[in-house]
Amino acid sequence: MQEEQEKNIQDYLAILSRRKVAIISTAMGVFLLGLITALVWPPTFRSSATILIKEQEIPTELVRSTVTSYAAQRIQTISQRVMTRPNLMEIIEKYNLYVKERKRQTSEEVLEEMREDIGLDMINAEVMDPRTGRPGVASIAFTLSYEGSSPGSTQKVAGELTSLFLAENLRNRKDKAAETYSFLTAETSKLEKKIEETGKKLAEFKEKHANSLPEMTVMNLTMLNRTESEFDSVDADLRALNERQFFLQSQLDQINPLTNMRSATGESILDPASRLKALESEFASLSARYSSEHPDIVKIKREIQGLRQQTGQGFDTQQQAKILTSKRSELAGLIKKYSAGHPDIVKLQAEIAALEKSIKDNPVKVEKQVMTMQPDNPAYISVQTQLKTIETEIESSKSRKKRLDEKLRDLEKRISKSPQVEKEYLVLSREQQSALLRFQDIKARQMEAEIGQELEKESKGESFVLIDPAQYPEQPIKPNRIVIVFLSLIFSIAAGLGVAILKEAMDSSVRGAAGINKLLTAAPLAVIPLIYNTYDLRRRQRINRMVIGSVFGSIIVVMLLIHFFWTPLDVIWFKGLRKAEDVMSV
Structure with a gap:
């Protein structure tokens, strides 16, 4: 087992010297790849417009708008209506967008990509709620943006979307105001018919039970008491007349x-x-x-x-x-x-x-x-005349008593029917009163809706105001080419060092007297240096020329890529001169 060799700074410098070709070639390859990526990556431009949510011009205490939804909610609703398939397809065809994507993707995928390119950001601010007096967060504006590969078409699409948003907001508010007014008008007509029907029922009920209505109860009781008293009086008079008749008849029979x-x-x-x-x-x-x-x-x-x-x-x-x-x-x-x-x-x-x-x-x-x-006989005639008078009075009293008796029965019938009549009357009255109150409320709301409709027609209500239209994007928002180049440089150095370390780890050669001493635990007798012959020198010069040529070629390629895919070199030159003048003037 070979012991791990400890390396010092000289060893690392030697490794870099030995592996400089691999390090430089790998680093150059990675850097060129990153550079090409940064230059070839198509730019993405963004054009955005800022729309202010303008409050109602006329105070809400005087005129109330029929559109009561929150601005953020209404904006999301408008967004869904604007970004429908017909609208987006019309914009895509009008400005010839997503040409490559339309060739290899379905229309739904293209539309979904466009929806992702459209941005809608709300701008909130802390405001004081006038109803509660408490601070809160409210949407005061929003930005509408579009990202595309062409600055001109990006600006146009952003402007088109802004116009659609503004138009849809106006149409939406007018439609809601018109729908509210139409609904309240229909409800008013229904309530008018209902009031007419209940009024007719109530009039027929009053006509049918005119004498048993609740307001007639006191009068019926008064008439009943008075009629009873009158009936008792007539009955007493009739008894007296009968007694008088019997007395006169007795006298008449004796004369x-x-x-x-x-x-x-x-x-x-x-x-x-x-x-x-x-x-x-x-x-x-x-x-x-x-x-x-x-x-x-x-x-x-x-x-x-x-x-x-x-x-x-x-x-x-x-x-x-x-x-x-x-x-x-x-x-x-x-x-x-x-x-x-x-x-x-x-x-x-x-x-x-x-x-x-x-x-x-x-x-x-x-x-x-x-x-x-x-x-x-005068006495007979006198009594007979009185008897006839009494008989006439008796007939009159009987007739009056009969009328009073019928009147009493009618009054008693009225009073007995009063509770049930009052119950039905109260039901009909409450129904009509409820309909009247509802009609008055709906009528007032209808008038407010009519004023609100005129408010929207004249654009005096809450509206969207374009305060910053879509501008022509001068610089792309992505990719960030400088960051990509910088990261490519970092990655290229790391890749070159990584390749050198990997090669060094895979190389089992023994290098230098220190390596032999550590391997054999004995110092060498002599060290013979590497002697370069003519072939080695030529080979080394050729490698150096290739490295230098590669570096210059890479620089030329990078400059060409910058010139054709990013910014012309003359523009960069003049910008550099301008900055230099600014620095020198300072």
Whole structure:
């Protein structure tokens, strides 16, 4: 096993001397590769525009906007609408972007790459919230950028996107304002129809239950009390009138309607009605004693018939029935005392038979006979007049009592229906009141929406203002060629040293007297130096020339690459002179 040799600084310098060709060639290769990468890497330009979120010009206390979403949220919404497939494809075709990518990639991949090239950055600031009075973070502006390989097309695309954002914001705000106004207008129309329907229902309900409405309850109770009092008064008056009628009727029955007349001898002459009653009683008595052909019987019959024609009265069946009943009672008493052949019993039986025959021959008349003779007794006429007046008042009182009774029933019906009517009435009233309040609220909002719509039409609301349009990018944002060159230099040195170390580790040669001494543990007797012959010298010169040529060739290649792929050399020269003059002037 070979012991690891310890190296000092001379050994490392010797290694660098021995491996200088590998180190330089490797370093040059890596550096050239990095340099070519930095120069060949296509530049990426960025053009950005700054858009200010301008607040509403008119104070919100006076006019409220219908667009209430936050600015950041609205910007993200606009971004999604702007970066749609039709818009992006139109921009790609208009400015002939992603030519190589469109040949080997799908349209979705190209669109996704373009979306990644589009940048949207919000600019926030600490502001004081006017509603709460507390500090907070709010978006006051945003930047819209686009990255591309051509500075001209990059600026144009950034400007196009900015125009789309501004136009979409205006259209979006106007559309929202119009949608809000249309919605509130439709809701107002619906509520107007609903109010009309509820009003019609309420009017029909009031018409149907006009007397049982809640506002009529007090009046109905008052009318009920008053009607009851009036009914009691009429009832008392009617009872008094009936008593008065009974009293007057009793008086009238006791007064003869005709005035009694007297003869020359001073005897009282009966009136036809009284005379008729007396003859009827006498006829019943004579019929019991004589036959129907007896002169007295015939005379009485003729006189009775004449009196009936004179007075207009028929046969008084009721009076004859009373007499018949009395005679029968008298006969029953006599039968108990005497035998059947007793003269009084025979006479009484004859009278009863005559009365029965008279009642049979004159059937009962339902209608009451009215005496056609005009009364002439002043007392009778006076009582009769009072009786008629009382009868008229009684009929009037009965009619009034009937009306009051019907009125009481109607009032009681109204009052009994009042709770249910009030319940239904309150439901309809609340429904209409709710609809009215809702209508007033929606109507006020509709007017605000209309003002908000005019606000957006005149661009007086919150708006996007372009404060920094897309500029022509003078310098690419990437790649950073200086950094790449610097890193290439670092990596080239590291790679050259790494190759030298690797070769040295793989080389098992023994070099120098120190190496032999460490290997054999004995010092060499003599050291013969390396003697270069002509071939070695030529070979060494050739290698040196190749290294020098490679260095100069690399420098030329780098300058050509810089000239054609980055910046012309004359421009760099003049910039250098300008900087030198600036330094010297200082």
